[in-house]
Amino acid sequence: MKDISCSRCLMSNEADPDFVVTKSGCNYCDEFIDHNSNNKVKPNTWKNLASEIKFHGKKKKYDCIVGVSGGVDSSYVLKLAKDSGLRPLAVHMDNGWNSELAQNNIHNLVESLDVDFHAYIIDWNEYKSLMEAFFSSDVVDVELLYDNAMYAVNYRLARKYRIKYILGGMNTSTEGFRIPNSWNWFKLDGRNIKDIAKNNNVKIKSFPLYNTKQFLTDYFIRKIRWENPLDLIKEYNKESVLEELEREHGYTRYEYKHFESVFTRFYQGYILPIKFKIDKRKVHLSNLVLTNQLDIDEAKSILNTPIYSETNLRLDTRYFLDKLDWDNTKLLSYLNRPRKEHNEFKSERKRYFKLLNIYKKFKK
Amino acid sequence: MNLKRIIPIILIEDSGAYITNNFKKRKYIGDPINITKIFSNKTVHEIFIVCPKGWRNEKSTLLKLARQARVPLSISGKILGGNDIEELLTIGYEKAVISPKIDLKSINKIISKFGTSTVSCKLDVKLSGLLRKRFKVDGQDLKIALSKLERFEFNELIFIDIDRDGSRGGYNNDLIENIVESKQFYSGDMNIGYGGGINDWNSIKGILQKGFSSVYSGTHFSTTKSNNGVLINYPNEQQLNQIK
Numbered sequence: 001m002k003d004i005s006c007s008r009c010l011m012s013n014e015a016d017p018d019f020v021v022t023k024s025g026c027n028y029c030d031e032f033i034d035h036n037s038n039n040k041v042k043p044n045t046w047k048n049l050a051s052e053i054k055f056h057g058k059k060k061k062y063d064c065i066v067g068v069s070g071g072v073d074s075s076y077v078l079k080l081a082k083d084s085g086l087r088p089l090a091v092h093m094d095n096g097w098n099s100e101l102a103q104n105n106i107h108n109l110v111e112s113l114d115v116d117f118h119a120y121i122i123d124w125n126e127y128k129s130l131m132e133a134f135f136s137s138d139v140v141d142v143e144l145l146y147d148n149a150m151y152a153v154n155y156r157l158a159r160k161y162r163i164k165y166i167l168g169g170m171n172t173s174t175e176g177f178r179i180p181n182s183w184n185w186f187k188l189d190g191r192n193i194k195d196i197a198k199n200n201n202v203k204i205k206s207f208p209l210y211n212t213k214q215f216l217t218d219y220f221i222r223k224i225r226w227e228n229p230l231d232l233i234k235e236y237n238k239e240s241v242l243e244e245l246e247r248e249h250g251y252t253r254y255e256y257k258h259f260e261s262v263f264t265r266f267y268q269g270y271i272l273p274i275k276f277k278i279d280k281r282k283v284h285l286s287n288l289v290l291t292n293q294l295d296i297d298e299a300k301s302i303l304n305t306p307i308y309s310e311t312n313l314r315l316d317t318r319y320f321l322d323k324l325d326w327d328n329t330k331l332l333s334y335l336n337r338p339r340k341e342h343n344e345f346k347s348e349r350k351r352y353f354k355l356l357n358i359y360k361k362f363k364k
Numbered sequence: 365m366n367l368k369r370i371i372p373i374i375l376i377e378d379s380g381a382y383i384t385n386n387f388k389k390r391k392y393i394g395d396p397i398n399i400t401k402i403f404s405n406k407t408v409h410e411i412f413i414v415c416p417k418g419w420r421n422e423k424s425t426l427l428k429l430a431r432q433a434r435v436p437l438s439i440s441g442k443i444l445g446g447n448d449i450e451e452l453l454t455i456g457y458e459k460a461v462i463s464p465k466i467d468l469k470s471i472n473k474i475i476s477k478f479g480t481s482t483v484s485c486k487l488d489v490k491l492s493g494l495l496r497k498r499f500k501v502d503g504q505d506l507k508i509a510l511s512k513l514e515r516f517e518f519n520e521l522i523f524i525d526i527d528r529d530g531s532r533g534g535y536n537n538d539l540i541e542n543i544v545e546s547k548q549f550y551s552g553d554m555n556i557g558y559g560g561g562i563n564d565w566n567s568i569k570g571i572l573q574k575g576f577s578s579v580y581s582g583t584h585f586s587t588t589k590s591n592n593g594v595l596i597n598y599p600n601e602q603q604l605n606q607i608k
Binding site: 090092094096097098099100101103104106107110111114115116117118119121123124125250262318319322323 | 379380392393394395397398401402405406428431432588589590591593594595596597600
């Protein structure tokens with residue numbers, strides 16, 4: 001297959017069957033620009049939401065849940081919530097791969113903001129066997145496990161404390177560029193996780209699964225809403241936010257994006273590029289290029305530098321092998337096997353999007 | 365003057381890490397390997413590994429743990445004699461923490477072979493008696509238990525207050541004074557450590573100011589004050605400078 005790249009951003013047809021070149025660039029940057037021009041934040045959006053959250057949270061111990069990872073985005077959401085007079089419960093999920101930096105950032109943040117903190121610790125031995133099942137199945141989205149459980153834990157706590165709002169750290173200014181469909185999987189797909197586990201004789205005992213049925217109940221019956229405040233405030237500027245957090249909350253920034261988990265670093269920095277030919281930096285860098293925060297030539301040269309320093313790669317590989325009880329041979333044979341698709345296993349993705357389309361038509 | 369040290373405890377059972385309350389109630393806090401890595405990145409003074417089912421039961425975890433740790437490790441849990449200690453030293457543990465119940469004769473041999481820095485002794489202290497005013501170690505009065513250890517040159521005597529274990533209720537001042545008063549039973553330069561009830565930086569400082577060389581805690585270094593959410597933490601540089 002011929003290599004085709006976009007002229008305006010960094011996306012290409014490598015490991016992506018959906019990539020299409022267009023007149024102005026490619027399907028991804030077209031979509032991003034289109035989305036951004038239609039989505040101008042109206043003034044007071046966050047202020048209005050905050051008073052709504054307060055109203056629904058009257059007489060309750062907490063009025064919202066903020067999921068924290070130790071990264072800058074979710075840290076800032078927690079600060080924003082507290083500064084806006086909300087009573088957040090900070091929630092963190094630990095899958096056994098947390099970095100020291102993340103733990104330290106969360107600790108400094110919750111102590112200095114004086115908010116209640118809840119940690120959900122997933123049983124590592126169970127998580128490990130689930131990861132093992134995902135590796136044996138050669139599917140692309142190993143992080144589906146973490147992301148799905150994260151939804152489960154947040155919604156579960158919202159139900160427990162009768163909280164109507166969950167605040168997340170996603171934002172279009174730094175994360176709005178769409179990730180190609182073939183690079184990850186539908187995050188509410190509890191059925192997919194279950195089937196992959198079953199195919200590898202792994203029994204799910206305490207792992208907090210979440211599926212579309214639970215989501216629909218939480219959305220329509222309990223009316224729990226997931227909101228991303230960073231999209232509702234004007235000009236979320238990462239650099240000034242980082243400086244503020246460093247100054248006031250003992251925050252330490254990461255050398256890499258998403259270095260809250262050692263596995264995420266190893267997965268994005270080694271497994272994805274080697275086994276799946278996927279370099280997620282393309283998405284992030286394209287985002288910066290299209291929002292004029294980075295020059296395209298500069299972005300291309302960043303893309304040509306290795307993701308990992310040699311020392312870090314060696315240390316992380318050693319750690320990965322130790323954590324999973326693997327040896328080098330096992331890692332090599334995994335990396336060399338061809339990928340399999342998530343939809344070779346049972347899935348609720350199709351049905352969910354069918355329902356979503358019907359709902360959208362119905363709403364019109 | 366002895367070096368002051370602050371030491372997190374990780375309790376390991378069936379390859380999972382826990383914190384305890386009164387030595388009984390357990391709370392799962394995650395994968396001991398990752399927790400060790402985090403403490404290690406925080407360059408804690410030392411990590412104390414406790415294996416209630418015995419260290420041999422956790423051997424595969426202990427091996428991985430030693431590979432991850434870049435700080436000194438001490439360990440306790442059914443260490444029965446010289447052979448055990450020798451094996452632990454070889455796999456990367458710097459100090460064996462024994463119970464006063466084991467045959468102490470063999471210990472002297474070990475201490476003379478490997479040096480006093482390799483063996484410490486842990487005394488789990490419990491209040492008993494009708495008025496709950498007497499401190500006991502394995503059913504013996506604290507002072508009697510201490511007198512039996514008198515002639516051994518341990519690196520450290522570690523006192524753990526079972527009643528306040530995991531309580532965050534502050535240290536027991538009576539117990540602290542009892543230990544300090546019993547100074548005649550241990551040589552003046554032997555280290556003494558304390559654990560149980562640690563709830564904040566002030567209680568750590570308080571214990572160290574009373575003459576203890578180290579403070580031990582599982583709960584305080586693995587959870588937040590509000591809500592007891594599991595989160596690994598350790599005093600920062602600024603605080604550590606205060607106790608130098």
